[in-house]
Amino acid sequence: MNHPALFTPVTLGTHQLPSRIVMAPMTRLRAPDAMPNAVMAEYYAQRAGAGLIVTECVMISDTSAAYMGAPGLYADRFIDGWKGVTDAVHARGGRIFAQLWHSGRVAHVSLMPDGQAPLAPSAIAGVGELHTPAGKQPLSMPRELAIEEVAGLARAFGKAADRARRAGFDGVEIHGAFGYLVDQFLRDGSNQRADAYGGPARHRARFLLEVVAAAQQAFGPDVGVKLSPASRAHGMTDSRSAETFAEVLGLLGDADLAYLHMMEPLAGDDQPDLLLASPSAFARRHYVGTLIANGGFSGETAAHLIEQGGADLVSFGQPFIANPDFPARLQTGASLAMPDYGSVYGIPGQPLEKGYTDYLEAAAG
Ligand SMILES: Cc1cc2nc3c(=O)[nH]c(=O)nc-3n(C[C@H](O)[C@H](O)[C@H](O)COP(=O)(O)O)c2cc1C
Numbered sequence: 482m483n484h485p486a487l488f489t490p491v492t493l494g495t496h497q498l499p500s501r502i503v504m505a506p507m508t509r510l511r512a513p514d515a516m517p518n519a520v521m522a523e524y525y526a527q528r529a530g531a532g533l534i535v536t537e538c539v540m541i542s543d544t545s546a547a548y549m550g551a552p553g554l555y556a557d558r559f560i561d562g563w564k565g566v567t568d569a570v571h572a573r574g575g576r577i578f579a580q581l582w583h584s585g586r587v588a589h590v591s592l593m594p595d596g597q598a599p600l601a602p603s604a605i606a607g608v609g610e611l612h613t614p615a616g617k618q619p620l621s622m623p624r625e626l627a628i629e630e631v632a633g634l635a636r637a638f639g640k641a642a643d644r645a646r647r648a649g650f651d652g653v654e655i656h657g658a659f660g661y662l663v664d665q666f667l668r669d670g671s672n673q674r675a676d677a678y679g680g681p682a683r684h685r686a687r688f689l690l691e692v693v694a695a696a697q698q699a700f701g702p703d704v705g706v707k708l709s710p711a712s713r714a715h716g717m718t719d720s721r722s723a724e725t726f727a728e729v730l731g732l733l734g735d736a737d738l739a740y741l742h743m744m745e746p747l748a749g750d751d752q753p754d755l756l757l758a759s760p761s762a763f764a765r766r767h768y769v770g771t772l773i774a775n776g777g778f779s780g781e782t783a784a785h786l787i788e789q790g791g792a793d794l795v796s797f798g799q800p801f802i803a804n805p806d807f808p809a810r811l812q813t814g815a816s817l818a819m820p821d822y823g824s825v826y827g828i829p830g831q832p833l834e835k836g837y838t839d840y841l842e843a844a845a846g
């Protein structure tokens with residue numbers, strides 16, 4: 482067997498996982514009208530050999546308006562579709578968490594309900610472009626959330642977590658990474674609020690902690706959090722990022738999470754925050770609890786990190802795109818297929834299956 486360190490069981494929340502290989506959340510935009518469907522069920526079931534699957538980011542509100550084709554859990558009507566996904570994964574012996582997400586200022590007015598301004602901690606625009614019905618457009622200027630709206634969004638995460646439980650998920654992951662709403666609250670470049678949700682790092686962490694608490698009401702110990710403190714995606718900055726994230730990780734250590742999921746800087750990152758060149762090593766110093774490291778790992782580097790005690794599990798994103806049986810390939814040393822990057826994201830009018838469920842498992846033996 483190759484990489485035996487990856488194939489030892491591990492406890493995560495209330496679950497016993499057969500391996501330390503996690504499928505990282507990946508947006509694939511195969512949900513027309515935000516509705517999960519049978520093709521998505523097939524896609525996730527094909528990947529049930531992972532120790533744990535974390536789904537693509539799932540909208541907790543229709544004001545999370547960044548990507549056409551992203552799925553939702555902001556109303557009960559989405560539950561049945563997700564039940565099809567979780568049943569299919571469980572039938573293949575897998576476990577699956579839903580990644581709960583609000584995009585905040587990473588949004589465009591044309592994708593928002595009634596064309597309203599996107600929502601954010603402060604009225605400061607993010608950086609980047611989004612696909613809209615009228616082509617690529619820069620992120621819209623957001624408006625600052627009123628204080629009661631902030632508490633309301635934390636409750637919306639809780640309601641989505643409750644729907645996830647009713648849809649048969651094994652837990653939820655809070656998307657606190659990549660410049661979306663939770664991340665926007667954490668960092669002082671995007672959060673300049675003067676109320677209880679702004680100011681010192683522990684106040685900027687308040688929204689995340691309220692979101693975690695709301696999700697835990699539905700899921701108890703089966704709630705994880707993903708962070709990407711080194712990433713400047715969508716224009717994220719913090720004037721004292723090491724201090725900010727040390728404080729955030731200390732607070733999360735007291736929050737009884739199933740796990741903390743830390744993203745390393747990626748090869749294509751624009752000027753990663755070098756104060757935090759190794760977020761998982763930083764997390765080992767400042768966070769007490771189960772740690773999933775992510776970002777650019779191979780089987781070899783992942784096994785090495787786990788052997789050294791640098792993380793408890795490792796998540797892989799891109800390798801799962803073209804290798805539905807990625808864990809089995811790692812175990813046997815079978816070669817890895819390369820994804821077709823032109824069909825990673827669903828394209829309106831194209832069959833959902835293309836570049837999604839049409840990658841085959843490696844021949845046995
Ligand atoms: C196509 C694609 C979509 C992604 N969508 C999400 C997402 O919805 N939520 C998230 O937290 N990360 C998302 N990511 C980031 C991955 O979870 C992961 O952090 C990143 O790909 C690095 O891991 P890797 O080097 O193993 O691919 C996405 C990555 C890719 C390639």
